[in-house]
Amino acid sequence: MPDTGHAPPAKAPSARTRVKRLPARGHYDGATINAILDAGLICHVGYVIDGQPYVTPTAYWREGDRVYWHGSSASRMLRQIKGGIPVCLTVSLLDGIVLARSGFHHSLNYRAVMALGTAETVEGDRAKLAVLEAFSERLAPGRWRELRPPTAQEVKATTVLHMSLNEASAKIRTGGPIDDEPDYALPIWAGVLPIRLATGVPEADPRLTPGIPVPDYLQNVSVG
Amino acid sequence: MPDTGHAPPAKAPSARTRVKRLPARGHYDGATINAILDAGLICHVGYVIDGQPYVTPTAYWREGDRVYWHGSSASRMLRQIKGGIPVCLTVSLLDGIVLARSGFHHSLNYRAVMALGTAETVEGDRAKLAVLEAFSERLAPGRWRELRPPTAQEVKATTVLHMSLNEASAKIRTGGPIDDEPDYALPIWAGVLPIRLATGVPEADPRLTPGIPVPDYLQNVSVG
Secondary structure, three states: OOOOOOOOOOOOOOHHHOOOOOHHHEEOOHHHHHHHHHHOOEEEEEEEEOOEEEEEEEEEEEEOOEEEEEEEOOOHHHHHHOOOOEEEEEEEEEEEEEEOOEHHHOEEEEEEEEEEEEOEEOOOHHHHHHHHHHHHHHHOOOOHHHOEOOOHHHHHOEEEEEEEOOOEEEEEEOOOOOOOHHHHHOOOOOEEEEEEEEEOOOEEOOOOOOOOOOOHHHHHOOOO | OOOOOOOOOOOOOOHHHOOOOOHHHEEOOHHHHHHHHHHOOEEEEEEEEOOEEEEEEEEEEEEOOEEEEEEEOOOHHHHHHOOOOEEEEEEEEEEEEEEOOEHHHOEEEEEEEEEEEEOEEOOOHHHHHHHHHHHHHHHOOOOHHHOEOOOHHHHHOEEEEEEEOOOEEEEEEOOOOOOOHHHHHOOOOOEEEEEEEEEOOOEEOOOOOOOOOOOHHHHHOOOO
8 A cells, every 4th residue: 555654753753752762773754663663563552541551462554654453342452442541552573682792781683663642443344444454465465355255243343443653753773782892802702693573384274175275475474 | 590480370360460352362370471481582561651651672581480671770661660650561472373264363373471560679789690690591591601790880770670470461372263164165275374583693793803603502592
């Protein structure tokens, strides 16, 4: 789908999204934020009930300047959040362990986005179907048209939420260790152990009708 | 280190940690919770400032019936949380995309733990050093003794928090798609696309002293 994007802010959209520790790792432009969101599959949604924070992992997808997630209409998380309470949606992609010559300078390479806001529900069966199709196409492009179409009851049983990316920031660390200058001479191996989410060989359902090949689109699923 | 463990509760430790949606996915025994926590490397910590939830990804480790995380003493997250405010620490490990014959029955395979509580700081340089060594050994067993030892200033600049696992629950989905019975006859590929965090080939620091081999322990790093 076209990327309608959002205007890249020159600086943090709010004081509370500004990266204060290690500010060089902070990014606030839409292109950087969108690239991280489009690479990931799972976000962690934070919300508060009776003063207690909860953090729920869930699948998400992005369209334009909004991020979407969905679930059962019976879900506690979705029922609370659709009431308009403050939400924090965080996506983090781990890229490596940074092994320095001292314990203190060990670190992780990562790409992360934090978005603050309140969520709204997608209303109307046609609108819901359209965004669910977009989610399916993001996950496995071409699969939606192969599937048994959703029933009215299934659409009704699914809640879809969306939230603006107006108040979002990215934080990124890349590269090797930054050691104290005298430590570079030490006889200690230093570098990066890369980490990535990888897909494996598709495992067919034991009840699969014989003769159906693994779809090509499963080779192109982006998971992080 | 020995696993002092915590007694496996026969049921959820609290109403707010009981898995309500799809209760068959809920687990409350220490062995299941610890296995997930010991496999993962990154948690997402939720906390509340002025009514706004924040979700911060960070490395963590487990010892006995407590989970630990650390960071700069200047970190906003750590400064807030060490004040004793309510925290939710969530670990989620993505294991696969479950491809069903209808969009509605698509799902994810995962292992997740959610722990609620309040955090305390590890006080005292010796105690801090001991738990930082435990973290290093969990990450890369054998590396700690190779490193340039921490200085007093580095220990001072590091805050270590820990939280009880007394109020924790696990949620797990495994296996293939569960389709509506009539849909099994459809000519649609169904099954699981496995996903896992994988380590790559270690990348040496460009400033590495020549002749230092890649340590063997990097082949045994568990990331999820």
